[in-house]
Amino acid sequence: MNSESTSLPYTDTKPVGASDFYFAFNATFRFIEQRIGTEGLRRYWRDLGTRYYAPVAERWKASSLSAVAAHWRDFFKAEPGAEVEVEQTESEVVLHVRTCPIIKHLRDNKRDIMSVFCQHCYFVSEAIAAPAGLCARVSGGNGSCTQRFGAALPPQDLEVIASCASHVSTSSPLTFES
């Protein structure tokens, strides 16, 4: 994928990312929650949206919903195992996430997923969308969900974002005798 054929702000020489990196997402979120707390984790997600993804926000500000739809189409093309339909209407963009590639890969590899994992989609996307006068809303999760992007959406209820409390409990922190 090169920068001329995608709406993604950062591009790589390979067309699709390496799924084992998903392990680090889960580990990073859990680490920040353990060390800095829930508010710290939410601040991390918001800062990620506001700062790291600032170029995405710029594109959404310039082209609004068409840029939002283009971003997510290109984004999911580069995520291995994603099954996502991107629907654009006059007032919003809706992501129908049939198979979340992260949750699938973590589950396939028997990783213990932190319960609030899916909330990152709301906090990061809301932070990206806000400068463009848009908001993001997530419902469902834990493997499949619906995400809406629009200018006038009801407030996010975190209770409608599914917990990922795992059915496996095999990857508690490793400890070794030194």
Place this chain on the structure above:
Amino acid sequence: MIGCYDFCGHYEWTFEWLREQGGHDLVLDYWENAIYRQSQTHATALILQKGFDGMREYWGHTLEHEAAGYAATEAPGVYRIDMHQCPSKGFLIRNGLVQFHDYCDHCMGWIGPLMRDAGFVIDHEHNHAGQCWWEIRSTSDQSAASSTGELAGDADVRLRPDWQTPAIDHYNRAIHPDDKRPLP
């Protein structure tokens, strides 16, 4: 959602975010306890259980997966990697992403503690331009790092005309990112 396609970008960004929150020690804590002990449990299981065979299995899979340009060399008592095109640092360079002062330290940040626990030490250099080399030996093996070309032959990254950069970091029998010694 955040993605694995640009993982190295937000991973590097996260180092600096953590440094802002809790300083250098929080970054070290992150590499050891989040990346080594939580994320890379697949590498840990292989290397703790199988030693050099586990290294071959882990890096053979993961470096192919990340489309790295590298060479692995095995000789009695040592496992060596010559990284000619680091996919991770290369991504950052191509996209102009620099938040943290030394992204390359993250490898020693998680591999160092893993090797410590598995009974190995590391000789290593990185040139901050997407090239590095690693030699991993048992803690009880007092052999010095190989000279240029001695182990890896033509694949030795130090033979590259662009290997020498103004800031090569050097590690000698290391197990920790702060074991770094800049070359004069």
